Each structure stands twice: as C-alpha cells, then as structure tokens.
Amino acid sequence: MNAAPKPAPDQATIPVVNDAADIERAQSQVVAAIERHNYPKASIFAIKLSLHEAMSNAFRHGHAKLAATVPVKVAYKVSDNTIHLAVEDQGPGFDPKSVPDPTLDENLERGSGRGLLLIRAYMASAEYNAKGNRLEMVYERPVA
Amino acid sequence: MAAGDSRVRVKRVDNVSQVEFIDRNILDEGNIQVIGEEITELIDAEPKPRLLISFSNVEHLSSAALGTLITINNKVRAKAGQLRLANIDPQIYEVFVITRLNKLFQIHETTEEAMKSFAA
Numbered sequence: 001m002n003a004a005p006k007p008a009p010d011q012a013t014i015p016v017v018n019d020a021a022d023i024e025r026a027q028s029q030v031v032a033a034i035e036r037h038n039y040p041k042a043s044i045f046a047i048k049l050s051l052h053e054a055m056s057n058a059f060r061h062g063h064a065k066l067a068a069t070v071p072v073k074v075a076y077k078v079s080d081n082t083i084h085l086a087v088e089d090q091g092p093g094f095d096p097k098s099v100p101d102p103t104l105d106e107n108l109e110r111g112s113g114r115g116l117l118l119i120r121a122y123m124a125s126a127e128y129n130a131k132g133n134r135l136e137m138v139y140e141r142p143v144a
Numbered sequence: 145m146a147a148g149d150s151r152v153r154v155k156r157v158d159n160v161s162q163v164e165f166i167d168r169n170i171l172d173e174g175n176i177q178v179i180g181e182e183i184t185e186l187i188d189a190e191p192k193p194r195l196l197i198s199f200s201n202v203e204h205l206s207s208a209a210l211g212t213l214i215t216i217n218n219k220v221r222a223k224a225g226q227l228r229l230a231n232i233d234p235q236i237y238e239v240f241v242i243t244r245l246n247k248l249f250q251i252h253e254t255t256e257e258a259m260k261s262f263a264a
Binding site (some may be wrong): 020049052053056113114115117 | 173210235
C-alpha cells in the first residue's frame with residue numbers, strides 16, 4: 001500500500017530553475033501550505049500572482065546573463081496570519097527606484113514593468129535588500 | 145503540452161472574432177507568447193479587425209499577459225480596428241485597475257454587452 005503523500009511544509013527554501021514545470025512546482029508547494037492554513041481564495045490569488053511576478057523578474061532581469069539552469073531561491077514561511085516570501089537571484093542586483101511608474105500616462109502602454117507594482121499592491125510589505133537581488137514580501141491575512 | 149498546441153478558441157459571430165482562452169492560468173511566458181501569436185494571426189487576417197477577448201475561463205493572469213494585451217491593442221488600433229475585453233473575474237479586473245489598464249481597454253461585463261458596443 002502506498003504511503004499518503006507528505007503535506008507541503010509550512011516553511012522551506014526551494015531552488016527553482018527557469019523552466020515552466022519547476023516554476024509551477026514551486027508555486028504549487030507554496031499554495032498547498034497556504035491552503036492548509038485555510039487562507040481565502042483572494043489570498044491564494046495574491047500570493048500566486050506576487051510569487052510569479054517576483055520569480056519572473058528574478059529570471060528575466062537578475063539572471064539575464066546567466067544560464068536557465070542557474071536557480072533562484074524561493075523561501076516561504078506560512079503561519080496562521082502571515083505569509084513570508086523571499087525570492088533571491090544570483091545576479092548583480094539592481095536599484096528598485098530605477099523602475100519607472102507604469103501607471104503614469106506616458107508609461108501606460110509600455111509592454112512591461114508592472115510586476116513590482118502588482119506585488120506592492122497585494123503585499124503588506126515588499127522590500128529589496130541593499131544589493132537588489134533579494135525581494136522579501138510579507139502578506140497578512142485579510143480581516144474577515 | 146506539445147509545441148504549437150493552440151491556447152485559444154475562436155468563434156466568428158457577426159463579423160467579430162470572439163476569442164476565449166483555453167488555460168485558466170495565463171502565467172507561463174511560453175504560453176503567453178503563443179497566445180500573442182495566435183491573436184496576431186487573427187488581426188493580420190482582417191483589414192479592420194473586430195476582436196472580442198473573453199476572460200471567462202481565466203483565474204490567474206500575469207503582467208506579461210497584460211503586456212501582450214497592450215501589443216494586441218496597438219496592432220488592432222494600427223488597422224483602425226476595434227478590441228473589447230469581457231467576462232473578467234473581479235479579482236482579475238482588480239489587476240487592470242491597479243495597473244490603470246482599465247483606462248486603456250474597453251472592458252465589458254458580458255459578451256452580449258461587448259458585442260453591442262462594436263461600431264458598425
């Protein structure tokens with residue numbers, strides 16, 4: 001008889017390479033932990049979007065000059081009222097203040113540059129480290 | 145998914161190409177690129193394209209998908225065509241509001257309302 005699969009841990013650090021299946025695996029592990037803590041659908045939406053945007057930015061910008069097999073690190077910790085996420089790339093870092101505001105009229109039709117805006121809209125906090133290669137995000141359970 | 149699998153369903157109604165997404169999650173950049181290419185083919189096939197994109201199956205959408213929608217909008221406008229978006233789930237609509245893209249696109253609650261809005 002097969003043993004029941006182990007539940008996703010409440011916290012872990014996962015290496016993720018730039019591959020759709022690996023990205024989906026990381027997302028699923030984080031979402032499974034969140035679901036076990038009975039966060040509402042809106043929270044899962046917020047986390048899934050923010051994590052995806054953070055990973056996309058890490059690969060597209062942080063790892064622009066690195067092979068697809070070089071992983072980013074995704075760390076998460078889920079507790080009853082808060083979710084901590086961190087995405088760290090192995091690139092040279094950047095200045096987040098250099099990202100233009102995509103909601104300004106002159107930037108509205110730009111093809112990219114909205115990821116950080118969306119993360120900040122859904123997270124209670126989203127801060128880069130001094131080097132600019134690690135984004136730490138905190139999500140708070142909405143008040144019922 | 146095999147390479148080249150379609151990511152959209154298209155129906156032609158009253159001279160309007162009605163597009164629906166096959167995927168519930170429009171996150172993967174490879175899929176988004178295929179979606180962009182498929183819709184671009186529809187635009188290229190018409191002298192004045194009339195396009196309705198329905199989000200009725202969509203549960204998650206990334207900023208890369210928004211970028212592709214902007215590109216599609218620009219291509220439609222360049223041909224003096226018309227683009228409408230419809231059936232957007234409230235959580236997804238909030239993404240359009242946060243990014244102010246609700247000001248760029250003509251968004252309708254239902255397919256029926258969107259179809260009525262196309263100029264003759």
